[in-house]
Amino acid sequence: MSKTVEERRAWAREYHKQRYQEDPEYRETLKKRATAWNRVNKEKVAVFVKNWRIANVERDRANRNRIQKLRVARNPEWNKLKKLANSHGCLPVLLLHVEFRDNYECQSCDTNEDLTFDHILPVSKGGQTTFDNLQLLCRSCNSAKGAK
């Protein structure tokens, strides 16, 4: 007895799925093809992603949490810096430059532990978050300065 179209399709799906799992070369080929297709069909991809997110709110949230965790795990320092930069309303790269310029040391006592970014002219007195108005201070020098 010959197979129906549906059966043949199901068989083909199963075949490709299995090959995808077992054959790394095949996997790479398909991934490359998909990437190329996605690049040419950006609008279609955007619509698909948008609809998928609406239909799969929980999985979307789980995915995003997972990605965020991976990012943090891969680079905790960068994420700390990004958060700090966000709270200062500046770009992380500005803080990187300040750290580099100040040689990763407290500008008052030269320690390299427990460093913070200090506004030389305090924000409360109109100081801005700029390269020239930021310096590295350790936490204790920073609070000593704040107490003045």
Ligand SMILES: [Zn+2]
């Ligand atoms: Zn210090």
